[in-house]
Amino acid sequence: MDFYDVVIVGGGHNGLVAATYLAQSGLSTLVLEQQPHTGGAAVSQQVFPGVDARLSRYSYLVSLLPDKIVADLGLSLQLRSRAVASYTPVRRSGRDVGLMVERPEGAATRAAFKALTGSDSDYESWTSFYGAVSSLASVVAPTLLEPLQPAAALQSQVDSPLWDELIERPLGETIERRFADDTVRGVVATDAVIGTFAGLHDESLIQNRCFLYHLIGNGTGEWRVPVGGMGAVTDALAYAARRAGAVLVTNASVTSVQADGVRGSVTWLGGDGERSVDCSYVLSNVAPATLATLRGQDAGVRPEGSQLKINLLLRRLPALRTGDDPTRAFAGTFHIDEDYSQLESAYQAAASGALPPTPPSEVYCHSLTDASILSPELIASGHHTLTVFGVHFPARLFASDNDSTRELATQRVLAGLDSYLAEPLEDCIARDADGNLCIEAKTPYDIEESVGMPGGHIFHGDLQWPWATDPADTGRWGTETDVANLLICGSGARRGGAVSGLGGHNAAMTILTR
Numbered sequence: 001m002d003f004y005d006v007v008i009v010g011g012g013h014n015g016l017v018a019a020t021y022l023a024q025s026g027l028s029t030l031v032l033e034q035q036p037h038t039g040g041a042a043v044s045q046q047v048f049p050g051v052d053a054r055l056s057r058y059s060y061l062v063s064l065l066p067d068k069i070v071a072d073l074g075l076s077l078q079l080r081s082r083a084v085a086s087y088t089p090v091r092r093s094g095r096d097v098g099l100m101v102e103r104p105e106g107a108a109t110r111a112a113f114k115a116l117t118g119s120d121s122d123y124e125s126w127t128s129f130y131g132a133v134s135s136l137a138s139v140v141a142p143t144l145l146e147p148l149q150p151a152a153a154l155q156s157q158v159d160s161p162l163w164d165e166l167i168e169r170p171l172g173e174t175i176e177r178r179f180a181d182d183t184v185r186g187v188v189a190t191d192a193v194i195g196t197f198a199g200l201h202d203e204s205l206i207q208n209r210c211f212l213y214h215l216i217g218n219g220t221g222e223w224r225v226p227v228g229g230m231g232a233v234t235d236a237l238a239y240a241a242r243r244a245g246a247v248l249v250t251n252a253s254v255t256s257v258q259a260d261g262v263r264g265s266v267t268w269l270g271g272d273g274e275r276s277v278d279c280s281y282v283l284s285n286v287a288p289a290t291l292a293t294l295r296g297q298d299a300g301v302r303p304e305g306s307q308l309k310i311n312l313l314l315r316r317l318p319a320l321r322t323g324d325d326p327t328r329a330f331a332g333t334f335h336i337d338e339d340y341s342q343l344e345s346a347y348q349a350a351a352s353g354a355l356p357p358t359p360p361s362e363v364y365c366h367s368l369t370d371a372s373i374l375s376p377e378l379i380a381s382g383h384h385t386l387t388v389f390g391v392h393f394p395a396r397l398f399a400s401d402n403d404s405t406r407e408l409a410t411q412r413v414l415a416g417l418d419s420y421l422a423e424p425l426e427d428c429i430a431r432d433a434d435g436n437l438c439i440e441a442k443t444p445y446d447i448e449e450s451v452g453m454p455g456g457h458i459f460h461g462d463l464q465w466p467w468a469t470d471p472a473d474t475g476r477w478g479t480e481t482d483v484a485n486l487l488i489c490g491s492g493a494r495r496g497g498a499v500s501g502l503g504g505h506n507a508a509m510t511i512l513t514r
Contacts, residue, residue, distance in 0.1 A: 003278050004030045004247075006511065007266045009254050009294070010285030010490060012040025016237035016248075017504030018283055018489045020073045023244035025512055030277065031241065032252040032268050034452065038238045040285075041451045041458070042499050044231025044373065047311055047440050050433025052375035053385060055311050056230035058442070058451060059458070060364060060387050063217030063224065064500030065233075066145055075236040079224035082369050084332030089322055089420040090116060090183050090339075096321040096420070098329060099183060103222075117181045125178050129188070132162045133215050140212070140466060141219040144495055144502055145509075147475045148468040167465075171208045172200030175340065185340035190362065190391070191215060195458040197306035197394045199347045200340075209463040213497055216466075223333075225369040233499060257282055257294040259486035283507050284481075285490040287453060287460035305444035305456030306350075308359075308390035308409050313430045313438035316382045317365070319422040327368060330386070334363035336416045338391075346392040355397055355405065361390040361413050383430060388413055395444035395455050402445045410441040460492040479507040487511070 006022050008015045011033030023029045037043065041058035062079055070077055081103065088099040100112045105127075113123035139157045143149050155163050165174040171192050179185045189200055191214035192207040200207055215221035226233050241248060249270070256267040256276075264282040268275060284291040289299040317326040338360040346356035367374055367384045374383055390413045398405045418425045430438045444456025453460060468474040478494025479487045489507030490496055496503040 001028065001030075001277070004028045005279065006030070006281045006283060007032065007264065007277060007279040008283040008285055008489065009257060009266060009291075010040065011035075011038035011238075011248060011250065012285050012490065013042045013234050013237055013499055014490045014496070014501060014504035015283070015285035016234060016241045017069060017073070017501040018285070018508045019241040019246040019248075019504075020237065020244050021505060021508035022511065023241060023246040027511070029246040030279075031246060031248045032254055032266065033248065033250045034253045036250050038248060038250065039231060039234035041447075041453065042230045042234045044229030048313060048430075048432040048438045051313060051378075051430065051438060053313050053378060053383070054229050054231065054373045055313075055385055056226075056366060056373075056387065057311060058309065058447065059230050059499050060366065061223040062226055062233065062499050063222060064144075064213065064498045064502065065217070066141075066501070066505075067218055068145060069501045069505055073237070073240045075240055077233060077236045078227040080227055080369050081222065081224055082332050084328055086187060086333040086335060087324070087329040088183060088187055088335040088338070089320060089329070092116070098320070098322040098324045099187065100324070100328070101187075101332070103332070113184070116183060122179050122181050122184045126184065129178050132159065133166070133221070135159065136162060136166065137216040137221055138219045141216050144216075144466060145505055148473050148478050148494065150471065150474045151465070151467050151469060154467055166208060166212065167205075170201045170203065170205060171211055175200065182339045182341050186338045186343055186360075187335060189340055189343055190335065190338050190360070193343060193347075193391050194389065195305065195307050196463070197304065197347075197350070197392065199351075200344060206462055209465060212466075213463055217500075225366055227370045227372060229366070229370075229373045230499065254294060256296075257284070257291065257486070259483045261484040264485055281485045281487065281511055283487050283489040284492075285504070287457070287490070288488060288492040289454045289461070290452065291488070299454075303453075303455040303457035303461045304395045305447060305453065305458060306392060306394040307444065307456075307458065308361075308393040308406075308413060309442040309447070310388040310390070310410060310413060311440040312386040312388070314384045314386060314428045315430045316428055317384055318425055318428045321420055321422050330363065330365040330384075331368045334365075336361045336363065336413075336420065338362065343391070350392045350394055350397060353396065355409055355412070356392055357412070359390050359409065359413050359416060360392065361388050361416060363388050363417065388417065393443070398443045398445050402443055406441050406443050406446070409443070410439070414439075458491075459497040460490060463497050464494050466495045477506040477510040479503065479510050
């Protein structure tokens, strides 16, 4: 075809969500993806040579994907709850203890708080705080698939002091006022700095926005494991898009996007050379900075990612100094050196241009919840995957020598994990067919090179409040650009970020409700 109703630039999960909604509504829809496969950063891949394990290589858990999108698109997808919310090993006064937070929380969680802190005070503050956060999530979550509401409309439905704590003032003030224990404070604070480089007292409140997005998914904030890995999410979406009639083209590197408000045109390079197609609408599933370049415009301030992603395959789960069962400890989010003071120290070090000497990080063992990502032979022999997400690793730290800094950063992060183990981590790591340890590390620059996210920013740029902060935006979908027929459908949309489908849904609705 030489003309489509809609052309979508980028075949990541949001582009596929938009394509399915639009094609279901009868619009001719073309999706162009630069890589040999759809999925973007939400993919499962065999990372280690000769090892039959399909890891969620980049994005790894699902929270913000609304159940309504799954139902609307008829996705064959299973998201499984983890048995444990989090586990935090701590060394206090010469003893090793672990803060276990169950899902759902029960007597063991209260007992773990008391063993760590010496009283019930912080646990009571914990239940009070997260109960209040849940009430905010129940107000905000239903609006994510609707036109933007004014902030005042949402504020009127929320307890006024809570709105002030989470929306108006730096999150660090709230955490320090509500909680006394350094470790408990850190467990709360980590959701504010995942993929976001900011101090907890940052006046921009970017940390507050990150915290909010981590806790409002489906009104519960629960982070679930996709059965089959992250690739199962985008495989289901690609199938749904094709079933609805969308055309998906891979190995298509878009070189130009034009739109004048009425008609659009997209040019790309593929196996058959350069091609162009005209359309009524162009949807951009690439970062706004990338879109600006494709339009021949100044991309502005470059996004800066802030993380170190490490994938490992273990022969067995390591024993812990605490003596706690590793199949429980690693079943949720395993916090490493994420005390509140450690988070702030690491941020200050990175902000001054130094690699944090004791980098905070957290670990996820997907195979404890979903063993299907491993071959039967690996399952039988006790193998497990680990994903380690290091925080406060802004791209600037890797700018002068990405390879050497990656190696040093990886050593420091894994040394942090090692310090809480009763046996050397290296003894537990599997080896690939070439005899190398099954370790893969990705810096922001590696992520940019692999999946095209500028600066390796996993949200395509700073997260925004999920409501209209400008009265002129009320009733819009948060996907609009300066041109009426050019829309943002990816993580760079106002309610983008993470594997959510929100950008794709809302861009499709922008068109379908006109």
